[in-house]
Amino acid sequence: MSRPGGRRAIALAGAAILAVSTALVAAPPASSAGTVTAECKKTQDWGTGFGGTCTITNGTTAPLNGWKVEGDLPSGTSVTSVWNATKTVSGNHYTFTNPTWSNTLAANTTVSFGFNGTGPGFFTGCKINGAACDGGGTGEEDLEAPTTPAGLRLVSKSATTVGIAWDASTDDVGVTGYDVFQGTTKVASGSETGANITGLTPKTAYTFTVKANDASGKSSPASAPLQVTTDEGSNGTAGKVIGYFVNWGVYQRNYHVKNIDTSGSARKLTHINYAFGNVQGGRCTIGDGYADYEKAYGADQSVDGVADTWDQPLRGNFNQLRKLKKKYPNLKVLWSFGGWTWSGGFGQAAANPAAFAESCYNLVEDPRWADVFDGIDIDWEYPNACGLTCDTSGAASFKNLMSAVRSKFGSNLVTAAITADASAGGKMDVADYKGASQYVDWYLPMTYDYFGAWDAQGPTAPHSPLTSYPGIPHEGFNTSDTIAKLKSMGIPGSKLLMGLGFYGRGWTGVTQKEPGGTATGPAPGKYEQGIEDYKDIKGRCPSNGTIAGTAYAHCGNQWWSYDTPATIGSKSSWAGSEGLGGAFFWELSGDTANGELINAIR
Known part of the structure; x- marks a missing residue:
């Protein structure tokens, strides 16, 4: 949601220049x-x-x-x-x-x-x-298309994922890969004789076929079709669980990649969004070079217990994420660019989307850390609208930018964190989110930060309400309305994730226990006024009520709202019943040392 503090960023300068040496295999004469x-x-x-x-x-x-x-x-x-x-x-x-x-x-x-x-x-x-390779001699001519893949079969399935396998095809020269189709739409490609298709809708029938390819561009006939119906999704999100990791967390918060492992969160996560890269001069740039790839880690803070050396080519969070992925091979990492503070840079990027996408790809796929990242997350929080600044790039700018990013990143993951303002004439109505949806693997509507102490006098309200309720300060500011509006655009639930905040928002000078009370300003917070991590607020101001599926607490003259394991469990069940693709949260350092909140998601 486009509110102050919802997506924070700290900019520190950092740069590195690589010395290059070459060793040729074959140079063409x-x-x-x-x-x-x-x-x-x-x-x-x-x-x-x-x-x-x-x-x-x-x-x-x-x-x-x-x-x-x-x-x-x-x-x-x-x-x-x-x-x-x-x-x-x-x-x-x-x-x-x-x-x-x-x-x-x-x-x-x-x-x-x-x-x-x-x-x-x-x-x-x-x-x-x-x-x-030097052009000498001739290659073996490829005259035939590969044989049709046989034995297409179901290996595994859930509410949102289907795993399939098939027997290898043959070719007169060699098979180079396979394409998997859902109906007439290609949904997976690779060189293995198996694939996982994700982002599906619970309790839905799908038909899959497979074609084999060779290096000359010939494709086999389609395999015999395989029909699969996904499982029920009513017992939880049963899909992706994505946590944001903030690069500035390594400073005052003293939260490091190793904490993702020791808290048990790494075993629960499917993806990590690394926040944030900056957007400057119409291109993607480094957000904090020291935290990202320069900070040296001792053995006690390193994921694998091995200390960094002074001369190793990559250190910092990127190297620690590489180690975390080695320990958890199925974990994917995306680099997120923008956020509340740095979304102002997207207006210039929208003027030349192709150049922007090129810069992002070159940065994400930098040889020093290309193996760390599996894709990119675009966090443009207020396209053609006002947030920290006002953007006037036009209603089509978001769609055009996402189209360019998808074109450049190909089959890598491309996602977008988007506004959750579902009010009539609000932020969701001024940019082409429907048109842009075809270019993303999934959307992350930021269904938190709806209300907070930027309205210093109140009224008090839960910052992440699941539904509307009598007296809500602003209609359309709740998770249910947000998801319903995106679905009404034709965006499938499997492409939408439910957003959760691992923190609370609060006011001071409040005498009324129930929501709707007046206040005198933001409540004090450890790092910022009006906001507190769940791990700190749960003990300081324990919950004593719920409203619209979210907990709230009145202690002394302070009023706070935040999610607890119980409310997250209920929200997860709701997300499953809506056929959503999973859940995401802001952000990992807000949880307890043993991962109370992330455990409640799954």
Whole structure:
């Protein structure tokens, strides 16, 4: 919700310059014009690991439909992450194929992919589409399409997720990957003979088919269809659980990535949104370089108990998130840009969405930390509306910006935290959230911060009401109305997440216990007036009532509202009954040391 303090940001300067060393696999000679070539090289080498790129050049006069780069690594060397390509491994032999969103390479153009690895060696025996990478010799001609995938079967399912598997196809040269279709819509791609399809609606029938692809761009016929009905969703969110981690939390709050693990939260989370990157000059920029990738961690504060060294290439939160993902392989991390304070930068970004998306992609996929992030979260809190500042970029600006971000990020996760103002003529009515929804994997409507002590005289009201109630200060300011309005636009519930606040908002000078009382100003808070983390407020001002599915407390002359494990449990059941894709919360450091609130979500 677009309110002061709802999304806070601290800007500290930080920069790093990488020294680059190269080690060629195969450099195409001048005589290779008219052929397809590839050049792979190291862009970094820190002794125990390396970063690198491969550039494919289509030197012919015809478009190239798909590409496949192959090479061998010596024992003790491996590629750990790759971007802008799909990786398959057989022993020490590595194969990289074009991403599914970029099948065609125009004549006389180039495309590159990058990777990180461990070990001292590098590739040998480089081939592009079966031919030598330097353009010498000819590759094996691919004459046939792959065989139809057989044995499509159900592996697992829940209210919002279906896991499927199938038997491998064959091809006269080689199968490079598979596409999964839900009806006529492609919903997953990859090189494995299995996939998880997420974001589905509970108790709904779906039909899936699979096609196999080869490097020449040929596709097999569709497999026999598989029909699946998802489970009931009434016992909880049964989907994504996303927590925001704030980079400034490592300072006064003394909350670090390791705390996500020790609190038990890492086992409950499906995704972490890392907040925030800044938006400046029409592009994505670093929010806090020291906290993000420079701060050195001792063994006692490190996720794996290993201290940082002075000369390692990446430290800070990014390195700790890398360690957390290694411990919890299914956990995904998105980098969130904007927030309340930095949403003012999106107006300039909207003037050139393609340049903005390019800058974001280059930052998120920086070789130093590309393996840390699985996508991007855009937190533009008041497009074409007023918040901390006023934006006049136009009703189409949000849709255009999200379209550019999706185009650049391809199959990586793209999400957006959006306003929850469902009032008539409010923020949700002045930007094209329906049009933009086609470009996001899910929306995070910020169904908190509806009311707070920025209205210093009150009336007191719960900052995150689930429903409306008699006397609510502003109609349309509640979770139920927000979700209903987004659904009325045609956005499916599976693409919407319920927002929760792991904090309370309060007033002072209040004599009335029930909501609706007058006040004299914001109640004192540990870090900011009018706001307090759940872990601190639960003992200082215990709940003594509920309204609209949210707890409230009157203690002395203070009045607070916040969610408790009981109200979060009830809200989770409501989200399940609405077929929502899950829940998200702001933010991890507000919970107790043993994760009382996150445990209540699931």
